[in-house]
Amino acid sequence: MDKFVDAWRQVELSVSSQGDSSAIALAFYMLIGGCLSLYIRWLYRRFSSSPSDTDSITRVFPLLVIITAAVIAIVKSSLALSLGLVGALSIVRFRAAIKEPEELCYLFLCIAVGLSLGAELPLIAVSLVAVSTIFVLIMHADGRLRRENNLLLTVSGDAKQYFSGDKPAAAAAIEEVAGSFTLQRLDVESDRGQLRVSLGRRAESDTMSLVAALRQRLPDCEISYVNLDASV
Structure with a gap:
């Protein structure tokens, strides 16, 4: 009986040491x-x-x-x-x-x-x-x-002057200044119109010059752009 108790204690000690390790x-x-x-x-x-x-x-x-x-x-x-x-x-x-x-x-x-x-x-x-x-x-x-910006451009202005016809004047000005673009949204309500386009990736140094050129061609319009890659 004593041998059995001693053997059991040895097993408990070995298991305890392994668990601790x-x-x-x-x-x-x-x-x-x-x-x-x-x-x-x-x-x-x-x-x-x-x-x-x-x-x-x-x-x-x-x-x-x-x-x-x-x-x-x-x-x-x-x-x-x-x-x-x-x-x-x-x-x-x-x-x-x-x-x-x-x-x-x-x-x-x-x-x-x-x-x-x-x-x-x-x-x-x-x-x-x-x-x-x-x-x-x-x-x-x-x-x-690379320093490139993924630009979202929004132009708002008089509907009859800039957003009427088959090719609105606002879209023509954007195409002339920035080249190809992707139309995301066009809203015309009573006497106000809004055009939202994606210009894709542009060099950071070209962003301000692009906006300045658009302001010269669309002096009466409100122009805003958003860098979609910017971190908040």
Whole structure:
């Protein structure tokens, strides 16, 4: 009987030591994940071109990485837990959709880092963040060199003078100054008309000269433009 009790105690000690080592390793990996997520957050806030509020999405990066790593560490050794996780995720309904593709990419990056750390592959997580950083810097540098604006132009004025006939004078002036364009909207109500066109991508240095030329040809019209690529 005493031999059986001693053997049982040895088994308990071995299981306890293995559990402690696993918990320590998981805590270490989650700490690495937190540091990497803070870096990903800085990377997104520094180089993002999204017009939405960057703080509202980047606040969840650290928790997303840590929770993903913990979940993978728990379910990776149990088929039952894995199936339970799939079933739980299948009934989750997100209240807000992710509309910006760039935000979705960064969220997937955080999830991938959490998966790597949960599977005890920290080198893959670090390599993933390093390679992603290189390509983010390349794309950012390429965007700065081009300096192009995607312009949406709106012209408003007298309907009879600028917006009547088969080819309104406002459209002819825009075509003469800016070349080809895409008509988005044309409104004519009583004595007022409004024309909205997309001019595509233009060099930043040409924007002000284009607007000045339009003001000379349409002196009585109200002219406004919006850079669709600008960040808020």
